[in-house]
Amino acid sequence: MAPRQNEIPDQSLYTSVRQYVSGYDHPDYSCIFVHAGAGYHSTENEQKHLRACRNACQAAMAALKAGGTSTDAVEIAIRVLEDDPVTNCGYGSNLNFDGVVEADASIMDSFGRTGAVGATPQIQNPISLARLILERSSQPMTLKRVPPNFVVGEGAVDYAREQHFPVSSNESLVAHPARIRFSKWQKEIEYQEIMKRRGKAPDKSRTADFSLLGASTRPIQEAGSALPPTDKELPGTPQLLEQKVDLVTDTVGAISIDRYGNMAAGSSSGGIGMKQPGRVGPAALIGVGTFVKDRGERQAATVVSGTGEHMLHTLISAQAVNRIYDSNDELDAMKKVINEDFMGSQGYGKANIWGEPAIGVMSVKAENVSSGKRLISFVFGHNTDSFALASMTSSDTAPKTIMSRVSREPKLAVGGSSRLVQMQIKTHTEEKPKKDKMSKRLGRHDKKYNVPPSQPKQEKKATIAPGLEGLHLDNRDGESSGVSSGDSNRADCGSWLIDFSDKEGQV
């Protein structure tokens, strides 16, 4: 059994990186996974998206290496993505119908603690406010009042002010590209509504004119983090534009495992463009956008990106966590999540829920397979054109990134990899762990730490389910794009998790 930190560390609030003493830690064990949304990333801007992911991984890994928790790592990774205008979260988010940035974010840890904000204006780093809510949720209030787990709208701004959390002006959160998209959509809606009042069909060529500035012929909910069109793009035809302009569904997300063996996951999003003010999307919802399940022996976490209104009634992140947690074939589980749980849900099909269903799912699973060995599986899937992902472990010198693409119908790509991690367990005889304050206070010392001292490092291969050792990017129609074939023999110390091609975007 892998040693795990089973008590919540005594964390001082709202410091980005905090270190706490535990009986054990495993410097080579920590890892961070991020995604920057599912949708359509133009090949031209691909590097911008992947750079954002890379930066996020590096910042999070610095925190993990300094002894930070998985919750720290998730918060930091998402902060980096929020601060980057290329993503649809924090600074540079889509504007709502009133021209305001309203943020959704959620975070969950191994202990079932959660924090979330929804439709919250004036916050540049909603993930940090969500994290603050998570931390405060285990602190008592006067009169035995229960601290909130989910705060929305103006109330969340008041909450932030009370907690001395930075509150920005709306203007400072609006990036130039978001303003351009907003103006375009505003005009387009105006035009369509005028035509509707007149009882006429909108002039397609007129609509196409508007689309030259951005989202083209696609549904607006997919036009998340469009970059400002270049001069080259402007005179193009809509067909050409479709290949050059980003059409990314909102949410970004991160999952981390720290050296203490705990997991955390988080999501952040500016939501769909021109959304109803006050609309809350999946990134704010535990079980929909973000979920973690941890039973010690096994852990799984999922974050999703896509059309939120379709995810809501399917509780898709919790569903994905459960499927992957229980499955021996994570790739197959991921396919079922997308094809059955999401596309085949009771709501979609029978009921006319509006909009095209699109989804990207990123999951991580960790389980004890033999004494001192832990199997970490990373798996993702999407039915959108592309999905931007990255990972970094404490043994990597640089993050690994991937722009997973699929073009053939029916669109479905799944991929991932798995690694056996040899835990560097400090046993009681090898080195007696210091009893930290927490374990002293609680008068307990986790029995999981007691590994027989005479036991040599088990180099024998652990029992792994077939098909797990090397997961492959897989297309439902049989097309294989050849990503991330794992080699479990190489991995004895958790040095890396994802064997993505070095040539980014060439998957």
Add this chain to the structure above:
Amino acid sequence: MAPRQNEIPDQSLYTSVRQYVSGYDHPDYSCIFVHAGAGYHSTENEQKHLRACRNACQAAMAALKAGGTSTDAVEIAIRVLEDDPVTNCGYGSNLNFDGVVEADASIMDSFGRTGAVGATPQIQNPISLARLILERSSQPMTLKRVPPNFVVGEGAVDYAREQHFPVSSNESLVAHPARIRFSKWQKEIEYQEIMKRRGKAPDKSRTADFSLLGASTRPIQEAGSALPPTDKELPGTPQLLEQKVDLVTDTVGAISIDRYGNMAAGSSSGGIGMKQPGRVGPAALIGVGTFVKDRGERQAATVVSGTGEHMLHTLISAQAVNRIYDSNDELDAMKKVINEDFMGSQGYGKANIWGEPAIGVMSVKAENVSSGKRLISFVFGHNTDSFALASMTSSDTAPKTIMSRVSREPKLAVGGSSRLVQMQIKTHTEEKPKKDKMSKRLGRHDKKYNVPPSQPKQEKKATIAPGLEGLHLDNRDGESSGVSSGDSNRADCGSWLIDFSDKEGQV
């Protein structure tokens, strides 16, 4: 197989009761179940709570009998509870820290459609606004924008205004008892915070003085729908007050099955007293407060009441639906929901999530057991002192109510009943069903309707799992309070579902 209406009827928006033509309907099949919160209901005020439940059932049944859908019935039942100041929802809700009524509500139907509002001020009937959002979610918007499923805060008020939905002043939603509770809590918090600043422990006798006005020594989150204290209560000791003043955890809920065989569920709540402005509780959250699962052959729905912050990470309503959907022993499933999924969750125990966990769960399940026969099971459970419930079917002349109570530790009560319903199936040969507009348009006619004409009404007993025919109120320590022992032989046409004792409150 029971015939079911598999397409969403073409509903005109926001009429309380609407009728639509379908090939089949089953006038004796419809039913409504409501609860008015789990917590502690004083015996003195018990009748007020049960009367509210009764009124809710009657109004909903009138709609069902007039051809209304389960969604109509749930909306109407909850509207009645919202309009009654005795419940903590709509008019008479708890006030938040700023003295404002902020409502949470959600509704879900058999088709996976959902609508929800959270932390929404100025709405007397939040369930109706949630229902409006549900209806609008399947209607297109200009520019392929996706209609929202979940709208919060001031944005929800704007949404209501745009949709010509009634918006009230805050003052008109504040009932006198809620104002009294608010003043009391305000003073108590002020006092405690003064003492905290001075570094002194609050004077217990002083605190007790404050508690004379209402919530006594219990956590404030349980002090939902307290009635104004009577003169008799005011001079009493805290111990005496505990037995006379209501301490009810917020949420109310309803579940209905309509004559078309569809199910819906909904919840509404004013949230915890003195809550953080903008705080969203479980009543607003699909999967936490409200959930419906429908696969045609089998359906299940759950609504919950209790301390929301503990329910969030357990996705407790979805979890209950899944357990009860899959189980042959619903009482046992309900016990597991409360003991394992809720009390034994990853968050509770390991993590110091603040507040005392309290829950009431109400579930309904319907499944086809043999040709033309449908088994309806109703099951509830709570670990609070009491739980107020009621039911009515289209064959009942009056609603049946129950105040389920449990006093012995460890507190856990489960109960319910089940009935076989003989569907009055109009077969193709007996009476050819009119093809309604919807089925014509879709060019399909559900094959489930084809029941062999020569087949006599099967009077033979259907195969029912042991322990299901008559569910009993059950206490974990073996105490049985003898409620609702079913007699499935009596039920051949869905005439009743719950055999509660006629003497209300005497369970």
